[in-house]
Amino acid sequence: MKPTTGKIIGVSGNMVTVSVDGNIMQNEVAYIIKGNERLKSEIVRIGDGVAFLQVFESTKGLTIGDDVEFSGQLLSVQLGPGLLKQIYDGLQNPLPELAEEFGFFLPRGVEFKPLDETKKWPFTPAAKVGDTVIAGQSLGSVPEGIFDHQIMVPFTMKGEFTVEEVAKAGDYSIVENIARIKDEKGKTHNITMSFRWPVKIAIEAYKEKIVPNDPLVTQARIIDTFFPVAKGGTFCIPGPFGAGKTVLQHVLSRYSQVDIVIVAACGERAGEVVELLREFPELEDPRTGKTLMDRTIIICNTSSMPVAAREASVYTAVTLGEYYRQMGLDVLLMADSTSRWAQAMRELSGRLEEIPGEEAFPAYLESRIAEFYERSGLVELSNGKVASLTIGGTVSPAGGNFEEPVTQATLKVVGAFLGLSRDRANARRFPSIHPLESWSKYKSFIDPEEIAASRVMLQRGNDVGQMMMVVGEEGTSNDDFQLYLKGEFLDNVYLQQNSFDNVDAGTSKERQQYVFNMVNRVLKTDFQLDDKEKARGFFNHLRQLFIDWNYIAMDSAEFKAQENAIDTLIKENSGNEKGL
Amino acid sequence: MRKVYNKILSISGNVITVKASNVGYEELAEITTQRGKSLAQVIKLDNDLVSLQVFAGSRGVSVSDEIQFLGHPMQVTFSDNMLGRIFDGAGNPRDKGPQLTDNMIEVAGPSVNPAKRIIPKRMIRTNIPMIDIFNSLVVSQKLPIFSVSGEPYNELLARIALQAEVDMIILGGIGLKYDEYMKFKNTLEEGGALSRSIFFMNTASDPIVESLMVPDLSLAVAEKFALKGKDVLVLLSDMTNFADAMKEIAITMEQVPSNRGYPGDLYSQLAARYEKAVDFEGAGSITVLAVTTMPGDDVTHPVPDNTGYITEGQFYLHHGSIDPFGSLSRLKQQVNDPKSSRKDHRAIMDGMIQLYAQFIETEEKRSMGFRMSNWDQKLLKYGEQFKAQMMNLTVNIPLEKALDRGWEILADCFTTDETRMRTELINEFWPKN
Numbered sequence A: 001m002k003p004t005t006g007k008i009i010g011v012s013g014n015m016v017t018v019s020v021d022g023n024i025m026q027n028e029v030a031y032i033i034k035g036n037e038r039l040k041s042e043i044v045r046i047g048d049g050v051a052f053l054q055v056f057e058s059t060k061g062l063t064i065g066d067d068v069e070f071s072g073q074l075l076s077v078q079l080g081p082g083l084l085k086q087i088y089d090g091l092q093n094p095l096p097e098l099a100e101e102f103g104f105f106l107p108r109g110v111e112f113k114p115l116d117e118t119k120k121w122p123f124t125p126a127a128k129v130g131d132t133v134i135a136g137q138s139l140g141s142v143p144e145g146i147f148d149h150q151i152m153v154p155f156t157m158k159g160e161f162t163v164e165e166v167a168k169a170g171d172y173s174i175v176e177n178i179a180r181i182k183d184e185k186g187k188t189h190n191i192t193m194s195f196r197w198p199v200k201i202a203i204e205a206y207k208e209k210i211v212p213n214d215p216l217v218t219q220a221r222i223i224d225t226f227f228p229v230a231k232g233g234t235f236c237i238p239g240p241f242g243a244g245k246t247v248l249q250h251v252l253s254r255y256s257q258v259d260i261v262i263v264a265a266c267g268e269r270a271g272e273v274v275e276l277l278r279e280f281p282e283l284e285d286p287r288t289g290k291t292l293m294d295r296t297i298i299i300c301n302t303s304s305m306p307v308a309a310r311e312a313s314v315y316t317a318v319t320l321g322e323y324y325r326q327m328g329l330d331v332l333l334m335a336d337s338t339s340r341w342a343q344a345m346r347e348l349s350g351r352l353e354e355i356p357g358e359e360a361f362p363a364y365l366e367s368r369i370a371e372f373y374e375r376s377g378l379v380e381l382s383n384g385k386v387a388s389l390t391i392g393g394t395v396s397p398a399g400g401n402f403e404e405p406v407t408q409a410t411l412k413v414v415g416a417f418l419g420l421s422r423d424r425a426n427a428r429r430f431p432s433i434h435p436l437e438s439w440s441k442y443k444s445f446i447d448p449e450e451i452a453a454s455r456v457m458l459q460r461g462n463d464v465g466q467m468m469m470v471v472g473e474e475g476t477s478n479d480d481f482q483l484y485l486k487g488e489f490l491d492n493v494y495l496q497q498n499s500f501d502n503v504d505a506g507t508s509k510e511r512q513q514y515v516f517n518m519v520n521r522v523l524k525t526d527f528q529l530d531d532k533e534k535a536r537g538f539f540n541h542l543r544q545l546f547i548d549w550n551y552i553a554m555d556s557a558e559f560k561a562q563e564n565a566i567d568t569l570i571k572e573n574s575g576n577e578k579g580l
Numbered sequence B: 001m002r003k004v005y006n007k008i009l010s011i012s013g014n015v016i017t018v019k020a021s022n023v024g025y026e027e028l029a030e031i032t033t034q035r036g037k038s039l040a041q042v043i044k045l046d047n048d049l050v051s052l053q054v055f056a057g058s059r060g061v062s063v064s065d066e067i068q069f070l071g072h073p074m075q076v077t078f079s080d081n082m083l084g085r086i087f088d089g090a091g092n093p094r095d096k097g098p099q100l101t102d103n104m105i106e107v108a109g110p111s112v113n114p115a116k117r118i119i120p121k122r123m124i125r126t127n128i129p130m131i132d133i134f135n136s137l138v139v140s141q142k143l144p145i146f147s148v149s150g151e152p153y154n155e156l157l158a159r160i161a162l163q164a165e166v167d168m169i170i171l172g173g174i175g176l177k178y179d180e181y182m183k184f185k186n187t188l189e190e191g192g193a194l195s196r197s198i199f200f201m202n203t204a205s206d207p208i209v210e211s212l213m214v215p216d217l218s219l220a221v222a223e224k225f226a227l228k229g230k231d232v233l234v235l236l237s238d239m240t241n242f243a244d245a246m247k248e249i250a251i252t253m254e255q256v257p258s259n260r261g262y263p264g265d266l267y268s269q270l271a272a273r274y275e276k277a278v279d280f281e282g283a284g285s286i287t288v289l290a291v292t293t294m295p296g297d298d299v300t301h302p303v304p305d306n307t308g309y310i311t312e313g314q315f316y317l318h319h320g321s322i323d324p325f326g327s328l329s330r331l332k333q334q335v336n337d338p339k340s341s342r343k344d345h346r347a348i349m350d351g352m353i354q355l356y357a358q359f360i361e362t363e364e365k366r367s368m369g370f371r372m373s374n375w376d377q378k379l380l381k382y383g384e385q386f387k388a389q390m391m392n393l394t395v396n397i398p399l400e401k402a403l404d405r406g407w408e409i410l411a412d413c414f415t416t417d418e419t420r421m422r423t424e425l426i427n428e429f430w431p432k433n
Ligand SMILES: Nc1ncnc2c1ncn2[C@@H]1O[C@H](COP(=O)(O)OP(=O)(O)OP(=O)(O)O)[C@@H](O)[C@H]1O
Pocket: A239, A240, A241, A242, A243, A244, A245, A246, A247, A248, A268, A396, A430, A431, A432, A497, A498, A499, A500, B308, B309, B310, B328, B329, B330, B331
């Protein structure tokens, strides 16, 4: 069948209207032909003989009458071995390869293959002739870094299949056949190691979704202890500009104990991605001994790159995440920032002249956000393995005010809210997650009662602090003052964490449990400090020892020595150590 | 010769509509009115209807005025002859020098491939402690000064430009008051920097549409020089005027405003300009310093708000000094680590700010009439010293001197414990007497 074609009849920003001569479908990919450039675009609305395209590239120079070709395909990504370590734009173009070919600047109207089709992968078959398989089941695997990349029956294939042939162990490229399977009607299908999947549709080739319960160890103390994230859960990080969203996400992408990390840099600064690009290949992942890059995929559609591709980029990222989850792995996806994605939707909606909702966001904003986070989850695969995709998104609320559409829509659907505070960031209390306003629905690996008790301490310390602003220190009792100092102590030595110190930046589960005990002991001890000056001096000293302790590796001899010093100081000043 | 059109169908705001064919999106046209010639740019194509925004404004445009399409989008000349020259927002000379038409280059060209970017590592020393210690400026950074009218932001911009060791300066004036423009010019002249500067100047009395082109022209020229190995500092003042000009066009085009009348793509538009800041591996760089005046001194106003989300930090200029709160250089950690700077740099930076925050609290308490504890007294003393010896903009000392001064202030006001400094640093840097 001849592909449908059309001609441009209007251009406004990145929205192009096209008169069409044949069959087209919503969200189909189309190409605008301009000389030897092929500008990729997507149908976002269909009228009477007219298609509205959002163009993923600059529309400069387009003219009425320019030719358009429709592809018959939904916007999709290519799946297969070789995705790890890649740096893609929002449409899965590999940026390093583009750089190699075109130099400093991003060319227009060029599409590159996402995966290397010449590279040979050593394939080990798993399925046997005669086996019955369904979509998502493994036919064999190839090693991709430290993982066994499962070669699965494409998720697009419906029904049961009988394996007729599986390739022998050996080296194959992703375009070579590695199996032949027969469907229920007797039709045979050749299987390669790679296939395409439409990004806006969730991959559901698993047995069932289960409720996320196990904590995902991020090694950020305030998160793991107070506002934990579950494997397969969701969280959001809203905060005004400069509050520390991106730094926190980078820290999480480094220290989180998961198999695969996908970073979607969505409409933010290019410079921030570069830090990942350049540093991850150098940093060792202590869990595997390989570099961090070996477990990472970066989707990079930064703020000056085309807006429509930004809209696509979060879907590209989540699709890759679902793909690796399908292999039985724990995947963490982080999108920075979901507000830029929402703004891309708003720009598009404005160009389509849709009726605007609050702050001109489209009426479907909420459902799109919900749909996106819904693609996370803990799943049981058909082989019984459990795997997870955890999704965390930053939110950049206008004016730093959480009462705005994107934050509110996100809060409705996520399981943990890590709200960053301008005041804490200004006071350099990092990570600036607000300890009294944030929340999590997931459970921590630390005893909930202990957490509750320390949270009360934090709250009361904060109350005393507020009160002192009114009545002054002299109007505050010594006991209250001690409460205040304890709250500050907890904040200073435990909630705050130095992301730029190699030891302090990531605190293991064991260390958190260990240190939290010690912190708790301080919180519960009634110190014999008769006046405020003395109390302040004591806590300053204790804090100093603790902060130094935080910088010492747990397996070193100094660790124990420092602990002893802390212990001595506590004992010297305690009247009665409650709870010991 | 391209076809001439002389039937304007509608004029609304600074946007005119004509019937024409074979016109490219964003193509330029020249319109001849009784006031002279002006450029106009295509902003919408709808079948054979072409909407253009007229750079000189639509005042005095008659429906039968001649329009000729030029067959290319906005361009600007690029050569060493531009140095020392002053142009307007349409790229024409506004000094007495000759028109330059050789080597025309495209403006608002494609983005740099993120994979080609490098981690910025070179600090730009300004000898202003609030910048050098607390918020180091880094080559390829994009950074606005957030301020309100009346504050000396243009003076600060000019001072940094003079003190920074860059190869050349490009000043983009956007709706700048005439006397501010002259002040810039005189400062750079006196500092002997005019011959390595290029101005694209749109003053408050010039056409507003032209002001929209100023950042693009400045950055396009900067990019070419950077590719030739030059470290270029681009100054843009005032980007709030730029955003307001965009708002005006958007309203004329009946776009749905998102926030206080600004178009929904304000973020993307600003980002497209600021993201031109870059350090080209093996060549030069572009550093962008801008002024963003905050209407009503409100940082949540859409212009400073969107700017803050794009730039790599901001300097708040308040009451004549750079406010330690809110001011931030996000690239500072690239240049203030022990490998690149003195090993107490970070500790002084964090420690002094935390103490300053406590000073502010104490001052609040004092203003409410509370008795000041011993600790409060210390903080008060500290705060005053910090303001006088660090924040004051007349302080003009190199980074190392400023760090030493930091330790002296701390030692003068506190015991070692009270500073929260790591013991190791205290042993090395705490003044011994
Ligand atoms: N954990 C941290 N430790 C030390 N400094 C931090 C930390 N987090 C953030 N900062 C400081 O704050 C700056 C801004 O942080 P970040 O870029 O993460 O903000 P953001 O919330 O992502 O802002 P935006 O919305 O504008 O992107 C950093 O450049 C750094 O100076």
